[in-house]
Structure formats: structure tokens, C-alpha cells
Amino acid sequence: MVVSAHPLASAVGSDILRRGGNAVDAAVAVQFALAVVYPDAGNIGGGGFLVLRQKDGTLNTLDYREKAPAAAHRDMYLNGQGEVIENLSYKGHLAPGVPGTVDGMVQAHQKYGRLPWAMLVQPAVQLAAQGFPLTPKEAKKLNQQRKDFLQYNTVRPDFILKDRWRAGDTLRLQDLARTLERIRDQGRAGFYEGRTAELLTAEMKRGTGIITAADLADYRAVWRAPITGQVGDYRIISMPPPSSGGISLIQLLTIAQDYPLKAWGWNTVATSHLMVEAERRVYADRARHFGDADFYEVPVKGLLNPAYIKSRMQGYSPQKATSSNTVSAGTPPLPEGPNTTHYSIVDPEGNAVSVTTTLNSSFGSKVFVGGAGFLLNNEMDDFSIKPGYPNSYGLVGEEANAIAPGKRMLSSMTPTILEKDGRLFMVIGAMGGSTIITTVYQIIQNVTVHGHTMQGAVNAGRFHHQWKPNWILSEWGALGFGTGLGLWLKGHKIAPKTGGIGRAAGILVLPDGTLEGGADPRGDDAAAGF
Structure with a gap:
């Protein structure tokens, strides 16, 4: 089964599995297909994270997050008075980090792939050239x-500037097709060297950007040990820093198991209040302690210490909300003796891949590489561009996530796999910026605590709290009048959101071994399986 943000991409991945490919082969094909049919987040000009569980239980994760260019510096988005220049880290040619997607896919295929590389990229070439x-x-x-x-x-970019697009119109991306052909035929060199690299660096020069040919040549994705944690009957397998998602998710799930959420009920006042109070404290830790572990010593073991996690709920009151102004990051114990889209895949042999990939905000920096037809990310906005200054998602950060050359920016992406009794149980992840962690958290709780189906868990209304700003963001109807009133009486502020919170893609392994997909109705997401 393949669950992704677009039915054409899911179909591409499913076809690769039918042709004998494994989960990694399908992941590569889906990644490139999404770069064509889902351009606001699918990409070759961005980056992401991949979590792999092989059929024998062997684990690995791949960090192909973007990196700051060599010319980047910590004050590059500040004016002479030390104030943040609006939108400079968010739109235009100074917003992109060095893209990691193509190198990540090449490395994943080299290590685990089965089918020929060209076979995996060709569906994306055809979609771009023929249109969809x-x-x-x-x-x-x-x-x-x-x-x-x-x-x-x-x-x-005339190819995407029609006066008014309508549903059913055919979008053809000829420049992107030629770029994908170079990647198909030359692998990594088809993007980081030669014609594509020349077009990208020329784009940087025209727009006074700072990504150079040397930045492209030097980029390498990194294999990392996964973050794991045991919560009740479930083993959680997720992404380490520079993702904050894995640690934060395990913290949230660990806190929740000490409270009778099943008895309290789904999205009741008591359950929602507890979850919000946990999120408030976990996101405070995120702001202080998380960054690229290659540059900053993230206290991973301390943050995952069960005693420390439980201690974070000191001061929690079932009767009233805690003010975020009175909540700060904790001090983890020292270790003994670190716009987005998601797709989930399980192959016929039982190998599972959970991948979250991103340009950051929708359509990234809004910059297309002239002559190459692909969008560049705006991931530099995910750094702490000034201590305490919120990024586009309202997240604040400190020294751990300050800008430095070659550094990977902090992420909320949370590609995750769950085991139960040593067997594959769930593959899950989401898009949605700062709401990714809480989206994945709620979906796991919906299934493991409240007994929802996979699709029901993905469909269910969601809410979110991230410490600052000090309010609950809630989808319309997610909490209901009674729960909303009860939370307000406890002192919570609720900000309704007309659109959805996050978009998730999940696969649940049922007791008889069959698979149930959960494709998010908040988008065009689709599950394709056989």
C-alpha cells in the first residue's frame, strides 16, 4: 500500500510495488512524482526525512534535510539596527537552503533499492512532459x-502563470521534465553538477542569492540512528535531530500514558486539557534544546528520560490552564557514561517506509529555477533568525537553532513507524509545519487509545498548542461546543481555524495482516494498494 498527498503519486508508487519494487523503490518514485503533481510541497528543490523498518525489524533513518549555504551567517536577515527584515527569510532568493532531496533519493536507492534507478524516475518524467x-x-x-x-x-515562469487555472486543466512542465531526465540518466550528477547546477547557480546570481556550485557539490544526505521509545505496548520509531518530531512525539505519548484518557473519552474537556498542557511543556523544550546535532549537543538521552518527561508535568492542574509565560524549558539530566507532505509505504514483503518531505511553506520561496522548472525551498526560515523571534509558523528558537554555514535547520517533520509485540503496526506522518508533531500524536492516540480505524483516526478533528502563542488552534467542530466551553472555563484561549490542521498519510496493519490506509480528506490524498 502507498498513501500520499496525490492520487497520481500513490498510483505511481503502487505500480512500482506491483513490478517487483520494494518500499524504498516506491518511495523514490513517489518522491519524484510528487515533485510534478504536487508542486506546493513535493519537490526536488527541498529536503526531507526517511524512516525505514525492514521486514526483519532492522531500522535506519535518512536525513536529507537542506543545509545553510557556506555564505550564510547568523544575522543575515537582520538590518543595521538588529531588527528582522520582514519576509527576507521566507520569500525570494535568500530563503532557500541547499536542496537535499535528490541526494537523499540516490543514497536510499543505492543502499536499499532493487529496481533500476531510471525506472523509478521515469514516471515523473512522463507526468511532467505529457501533463496531468x-x-x-x-x-x-x-x-x-x-x-x-x-x-x-x-x-x-509562464508555464504556471495562466490567467485562471480550473479543475481539469492540463499542466505540462517541460523544463522540469528535462531536469528530471538529467536526474534519471545521470543520478546525483544530474542535479548537483552539470546543466541543472548551472541553471540553479545562475538563478542565484540573478536574484542575489547565496547558494553556490560548491554548496551543491558538497551536499550529502546523512544516515542516522533512529529515535526509539517504548510507550505501553508500542515501540515508537522516529526521526532524530535535526527533526524535533521524534523526541517530542515520544515525550507526548509518555506523558499521556499516565492518565486515563480512554476512560475520559476522545476530545472531552479532561482529555483535551491534558493533551494541551503536555504540548505546552514539550514545545517549550523544543524551543530551548533542539537543533542540528552535528553543530549543537542536543541532550537526547535526557529529553527521553522517563523521569524527566514525567517531571515536566509538575505544576499541571486538572482544573485550570497554565499560562505559557510561566512555563519554560526544563533541564534534562545529563546522559549516562540529539509546506510539507508525507507518504507512507508498506511493500508485499513487509518492509515499511515513512517519508516526510518539504519546501517548508506552500510553494517554498516562490522561486522557480529559470530553465529548470522546479521550485526552491524557503527552509532558512526554520532557523532561529533572531533569538525569541517567531518564524512563519509562530515557533520560537534559541542558540541551538541559530544560523551557521553548513548547518541543517530544525524541523517539526515526524515520519514515524510503530511496532506492537515486535511486529509492524503503523506507518504514519503528516504535513503542517509546527502542527505536524501534534497531528501525528493525536492520530496515534486515536488508534491506540480510542480505538479508531486508520481512516477514522486521520479524519477526526484536530487541535494544537505549541507553547507560544498561548492559545489552542482548533479545526472547526473538532472540540465541539461543550468541550470548547469547558476549556474556556479552565482559562484556555481557543483560536478556530477554518482550514484543516495538518494532512496525514497512514497505514495500519490489521490483526489478520491486511493493510488499512488512512488518506487525509483535507487534501487530494489517496491510498493505493493491492
């Missing part, structure tokens, strides 16, 4: 971005 019909949601998003595409590009 736009869904209503994708047509609407292209129309909404037209002004930014005109403002932030040095070469007018």
Missing part, C-alpha cells in the same frame, strides 16, 4: 500564488 489534470484544490492554489510567482522570479 489539475484537481480543484491544486488549481485554486496556483491561482492564489500568481502574484508571488510574478514578484519573486527573475525569469517569468
Whole structure:
């Protein structure tokens, strides 16, 4: 089964599995297909994380997160008075980090792939060259971005600037098709060297960006040991720093197991209040302690210490909300003796892959590489561009996530795999910036505590708290009038959100070994299996 953000990408992945490919082969094919059919987050100009569980239980994770260019520095988005220059880290040519997606896919395939590389990239080439019909949601998003595409590009991207896109219109991306052909035929060199690299560095020069040919040549994805934790009957397998997702998720799940959430019920006042209070404390830790472990000593073992996690709930009151102004990061014990889209895959042999990949915000920096047809990310905004200053998702950070050359920016991406009794149980992840962690957390709770199906768990209404700003973000109807009133009486502030919170893609292994997909109705997501 493959569950991704677009039905055409899910179909590509499913076809690869039918043709004898394994989960990693399908992941590579889905990644490149999403770069075509889901351009607001699918990418070759961004990065991501991959979590792998092989059929024998062997684990690995791949960090292909973007990196700060060599010319980056900690004050690059501040003016002479030390104030943040609005949008400089978010839109335009100074916003991108060095892309990691292509190198990540190459490394994943070299280590675990079975089918030929060209076979995995070719479906994306065909989708870009022949075109594909736009869904209503994708047509609407292209129309909404037209002004930014005109403002932030040095070469007018006419291929995506139709006066008004409508559902069913065919989008053809010829420049992107040629770029994908180079990647298909030359592998890593088809992106980080030669013609594609020349086009990207030329784009940087036209727009006064700072990514150089040396930055591209030097980029390498990194294999890392996964973050794991035992919570009740479930082993949680997730991504280490520079993702904050794995540690934060295990902290949230560890806190929750000390309270009778099943008896309290789904999204009741008591359950929601407890979850929000846990999120408030976990996100405070995130702001202080998390960054790229290659540059900053993230206290991983201390943050995962069960006694420390439980201690974070000191001061929790079942009767009233805690003010975020009175909550600060904890001091973990020292160790003894670190716009987005998600897809989940389980192959016929039982290998599982959980992948979250991103340009950061929708359509990234809004900059297309002239002549190459792909968008660049705006991941530099995920650094702490000034201590205590919120990024586009309202997240604050400190020294651990300060900008430095070659450093990977902190992420909320939380690709995750669960085992139960030593067997594969769930593959899950989500998009949604700072809400990714809480989205994955709620879906796992929905299944393991409240007994939802996979699809039901993904469908269910969601809410979110991230310490600062000091309010609960809630989908309309997620909490209901009674729960909302009860939380308000405890002192919580609730900010309703008209759109959805996060978009998830999950696969649940049922007791008889069959698979149930959970494709998020908040988007065009689709499950494809056989």
C-alpha cells in the first residue's frame, strides 16, 4: 500500500510495488512524482526525512534535510539596527537552503533499492512532459500564488502563470521534465553538477542569492540512528535531530500514558486539557534544546528520560490552564557514561517506509529555477533568525537553532513507524509545519487509545498548542461546543481555524495482516494498494 498527498503519486508508487519494487523503490518514485503533481510541497528543490523498518525489524533513518549555504551567517536577515527584515527569510532568493532531496533519493536507492534507478524516475518524467489534470484544490492554489510567482522570479515562469487555472486543466512542465531526465540518466550528477547546477547557480546570481556550485557539490544526505521509545505496548520509531518530531512525539505519548484518557473519552474537556498542557511543556523544550546535532549537543538521552518527561508535568492542574509565560524549558539530566507532505509505504514483503518531505511553506520561496522548472525551498526560515523571534509558523528558537554555514535547520517533520509485540503496526506522518508533531500524536492516540480505524483516526478533528502563542488552534467542530466551553472555563484561549490542521498519510496493519490506509480528506490524498 502507498498513501500520499496525490492520487497520481500513490498510483505511481503502487505500480512500482506491483513490478517487483520494494518500499524504498516506491518511495523514490513517489518522491519524484510528487515533485510534478504536487508542486506546493513535493519537490526536488527541498529536503526531507526517511524512516525505514525492514521486514526483519532492522531500522535506519535518512536525513536529507537542506543545509545553510557556506555564505550564510547568523544575522543575515537582520538590518543595521538588529531588527528582522520582514519576509527576507521566507520569500525570494535568500530563503532557500541547499536542496537535499535528490541526494537523499540516490543514497536510499543505492543502499536499499532493487529496481533500476531510471525506472523509478521515469514516471515523473512522463507526468511532467505529457501533463496531468489539475484537481480543484491544486488549481485554486496556483491561482492564489500568481502574484508571488510574478514578484519573486527573475525569469517569468509562464508555464504556471495562466490567467485562471480550473479543475481539469492540463499542466505540462517541460523544463522540469528535462531536469528530471538529467536526474534519471545521470543520478546525483544530474542535479548537483552539470546543466541543472548551472541553471540553479545562475538563478542565484540573478536574484542575489547565496547558494553556490560548491554548496551543491558538497551536499550529502546523512544516515542516522533512529529515535526509539517504548510507550505501553508500542515501540515508537522516529526521526532524530535535526527533526524535533521524534523526541517530542515520544515525550507526548509518555506523558499521556499516565492518565486515563480512554476512560475520559476522545476530545472531552479532561482529555483535551491534558493533551494541551503536555504540548505546552514539550514545545517549550523544543524551543530551548533542539537543533542540528552535528553543530549543537542536543541532550537526547535526557529529553527521553522517563523521569524527566514525567517531571515536566509538575505544576499541571486538572482544573485550570497554565499560562505559557510561566512555563519554560526544563533541564534534562545529563546522559549516562540529539509546506510539507508525507507518504507512507508498506511493500508485499513487509518492509515499511515513512517519508516526510518539504519546501517548508506552500510553494517554498516562490522561486522557480529559470530553465529548470522546479521550485526552491524557503527552509532558512526554520532557523532561529533572531533569538525569541517567531518564524512563519509562530515557533520560537534559541542558540541551538541559530544560523551557521553548513548547518541543517530544525524541523517539526515526524515520519514515524510503530511496532506492537515486535511486529509492524503503523506507518504514519503528516504535513503542517509546527502542527505536524501534534497531528501525528493525536492520530496515534486515536488508534491506540480510542480505538479508531486508520481512516477514522486521520479524519477526526484536530487541535494544537505549541507553547507560544498561548492559545489552542482548533479545526472547526473538532472540540465541539461543550468541550470548547469547558476549556474556556479552565482559562484556555481557543483560536478556530477554518482550514484543516495538518494532512496525514497512514497505514495500519490489521490483526489478520491486511493493510488499512488512512488518506487525509483535507487534501487530494489517496491510498493505493493491492
